[in-house]
Amino acid sequence: xxxxxxxxxxxxxxxxxxxxxxxxxxxxxxxxxxxxxxxxxxxxxxxxxxxxxxxxxxxxxxxxxxxxxxxxxxxxxxxxxxxxxxxxxxxxxxxxxxxxxxxxxxxxxxxxxxxxxxxxxxxxxxxxxxxxxxxxxxxxxxxxxxxxxxxxxxxxxxxxxxxxxxxxxxxxxxxxxxxxxxxxxxxxxxxxxxxxxxxxxxxxxxxxxxxxxxxxxxxxxxxxxxxxxxxxxxxxxxxxxxxxxxxxxxxxxxxxxxxxxxxxxxxxxxxxxxxxxxxxxxxxxxxxxxxxxxxxxxxxxxxxxxxxxxxxxxxxxxxxxxxxxxxxxxxxxxxxxxxxxxxxxxxxxxxxxxxxxxxxxxxx
Numbered sequence: 001x002x003x004x005x006x007x008x009x010x011x012x013x014x015x016x017x018x019x020x021x022x023x024x025x026x027x028x029x030x031x032x033x034x035x036x037x038x039x040x041x042x043x044x045x046x047x048x049x050x051x052x053x054x055x056x057x058x059x060x061x062x063x064x065x066x067x068x069x070x071x072x073x074x075x076x077x078x079x080x081x082x083x084x085x086x087x088x089x090x091x092x093x094x095x096x097x098x099x100x101x102x103x104x105x106x107x108x109x110x111x112x113x114x115x116x117x118x119x120x121x122x123x124x125x126x127x128x129x130x131x132x133x134x135x136x137x138x139x140x141x142x143x144x145x146x147x148x149x150x151x152x153x154x155x156x157x158x159x160x161x162x163x164x165x166x167x168x169x170x171x172x173x174x175x176x177x178x179x180x181x182x183x184x185x186x187x188x189x190x191x192x193x194x195x196x197x198x199x200x201x202x203x204x205x206x207x208x209x210x211x212x213x214x215x216x217x218x219x220x221x222x223x224x225x226x227x228x229x230x231x232x233x234x235x236x237x238x239x240x241x242x243x244x245x246x247x248x249x250x251x252x253x254x255x256x257x258x259x260x261x262x263x264x265x266x267x268x269x270x271x272x273x274x275x276x277x278x279x280x281x282x283x284x285x286x287x288x289x290x291x292x293x294x295x296x297x298x299x300x301x302x303x304x305x306x307x308x309x310x311x312x313x314x315x316x317x318x319x320x321x322x323x324x325x326x327x328x329x330x331x332x333x334x335x336x337x338x339x340x341x342x343x344x345x346x347x348x349x350x351x352x353x354x355x356x357x358x359x360x361x362x363x364x
Contacts, residue, residue, distance in 0.1 A: 005043030005074040005115060009066035010104055012058040013037045015362040017325050024141040026167025026197025033321045035329065036061075037359070038103040040111055042074035047111020048352060051103040051272040052299065052322065053096065055364050060100040064088065069104065074115060077108045081278045098250035098275050105276025106302055110349035120277070120350055121343035124309035130340040131307045133300070134191060137320035138164025144179045150320070152183035158338035161189045161315065163217065167197025170206065177213040191217035198222055200229045204236060211238035219244045219268075230263035242266050247297040249274050252282045259290040266314060270297035277306050284310050300341070301326045301333045301350055308343050316341075326352075329359050 018032045036057045037050045051057060068087035069080045084104060088097040113123040135154030138147055151162045164180055166173045180190060192215050198206060203221035210218060218237060222229040224245040234243040246268035249255050255274075258264060269283040280296075280303075287294045296303035296316035300323060307313035318336065326333040330352040334341040344351045 005045075007069050007072050007074050007080065007108075007111075008041045009070045010038045010040045010061055010107065012061050013039075013359055014055045014058045014364040015325075015329060015359050016055075016364050017328065017362050019321060020324065021146070022141045023139045023321070024168060025139060025165040025193065026195040028195065029141070033325060034364070035325055036099075036103055037354070038107045039354075040069075040104070040107045042111060043115050045111060045114040047107040047109070047114055047349060048354065049103045049106025049108070049110055049276065049302075050299075051099045051106075053099045053272075057096055057100045057103065060091075060096060061104060064091070065100055065104050069108075074108070074111055077105070077112060077278060080108055081105055081275070085275075094250040094254075098279075099273055102272050102274065102276040102279065105278050106271060106350075109277045110352075113350075114348040117348050119343050119345055119348060120305035121308040122345060124277075124281075124306065126308045126343070127311040128308050128313070130342045131304055131313065132161070132315035132340055133159060133318040133336055134161035134163055134315050135159045135320075136163045136191075136193075136298075136317045138162070138180065140165045140168035144176065147176060148179050148183035151180050154318075154339075155184035155188040157336065159188065159318070159336070160339050161191055161217075163191035163193055163219070163317070165195065166192045166206070167194035170198075170202065173206065174209050174212075177210060177215070181213045186214075189216045190214065191219065193219035194221050196220045196223040200226070200232055203229075203233055207233065207237045207241060211241060216240060217242050217244060217266075220247075224248050224258075227258060227261040227263045230258075231261055234263065234265060244268055244295070246283075247273070249283065251275065251279070252286060255283045255286050259286055259292060264292065266293050266295050268295050268297045270299065271302050271306060272299045273297075277302070280306050284312070288312055298322050299326075301330065301352060304334050304341050305343050305350060329355055329362070331355060
C-alpha cells in the first residue's frame with residue numbers, strides 16, 4: 001500500500017514591497033504591499049500559498065492553524081480545510097483569520113498538484129485553455145500622463161479591458177475618464193472602481209457621467225456592505241454598465257447574501273481572502289446557481305489556475321501591484337499575451353518558485 005504523505009507545520013515568511021509610486025483609490029492610500037507566504041512540506045514536495053495583508057497573519061498561521069493541520073494527509077484538502085475552520089471558531093471568521101486560512105489552503109492545493117506532477121489547473125480540470133485579463137491600476141494618485149501611459153500600454157498590448165480608480169476627487173473624475181478613454185481608444189472597454197467612495201445619489205450621478213465615456217464596469221459604487229444600494233445602482237445604472245462587488249467576501253455566506261439581494265451583475269471573489277482556492281470554488285458554485293458570472297480579484301498567479309477551471313469565469317484582475325510583486329518574488333509568474341494568460345502545464349502547482357534572495361531582501 002502506498003504511503004500517504006502527511007502535512008508538516010507551515011513555514012511562514014512575510015515580505016513588504018514598496019510601491020513604485022504613491023498609490024491611492026477612492027478611500028485608501030498606501031506606499032507598500034505585504035505578502036504573507038506559507039510553505040508546507042509533504043512527501044518530498046513543498047507547496048506554497050500566500051495572501052496579501054498584515055504581517056499578523058503570519059503569527060496566526062504559526063500559532064493557530066499549524067497545529068490544526070499537521071499530520072493530515074496531503075491529499076485530503078477538505079479535511080485540512082475543515083480543521084482550520086474549526087480552529088478559528090473563537091477568533092472571528094472574517095478578516096485576518098480567513099486570510100490566514102487562504103494562504104494555507106492555497107499552499108495545500110499547490111502541494112497536492114506538485115505531488116501528482118500536475119498544474120493546479122490540471123488538478124482541478126480545465127474548462128478554458130486561457131483566461132482573459134483586465135489591466136488594473138489607474139490610481140487616483142497618478143497624474144494624467146502616468147494614467148494614460150499605464151492604461152494605454154495595456155490597450156496597446158492587446159488587453160480588451162482596463163480599470164482605473166475613481167472617487168477621491170469626484171470633480172476631477174470626468175477629466176480623468178476623458179484622458180483614459182483617449183489613451184485606450186474605442187476598442188478597449190473601460191472599467192472604474194470607486195472602492196465604496198460614493199453615496200447612493202453620488203454614485204447614480206457619476207454613473208451618468210461615466211456612461212458618456214462608455215464605461216462598462218462600475219465596481220463598488222457604494223460600500224459593498226450596502227446591498228440595497230448596490231441593487232439600486234444595478235437597477236438604475238445606464239444600459240451596458242455592470243455593477244460589481246465581492247472582493248471583501250471571506251466566506252460562502254457573504255456571497256450568498258450578495259447574490260440573494262440581486263446586488264451585482266458580476267460577483268468578484270479573491271482566493272487570498274475567501275479561504276483559498278477551496279473558498280473560491282464555493283463562491284463560484286453559488287454564482288452559477290444564481291446565474292451570475294464570476295471574476296477574480298487581484299493575485300493573478302493564483303487565480304489564473306482556478307479561473308481556467310471555471311467555464312463562467314469572465315476574467316481575472318491583472319493588478320499592477322500584485323503583478324510587480326509576483327514577478328519580483330517568484331520565478332514562473334504568468335505573462336500575458338494578447339490580453340490573456342495560459343497556465344503552464346510544464347510547471348507543477350501554481351508554477352511558482354520562490355526567489356529566496358529577493359524575498360529575504362523584503363522580509364519583515
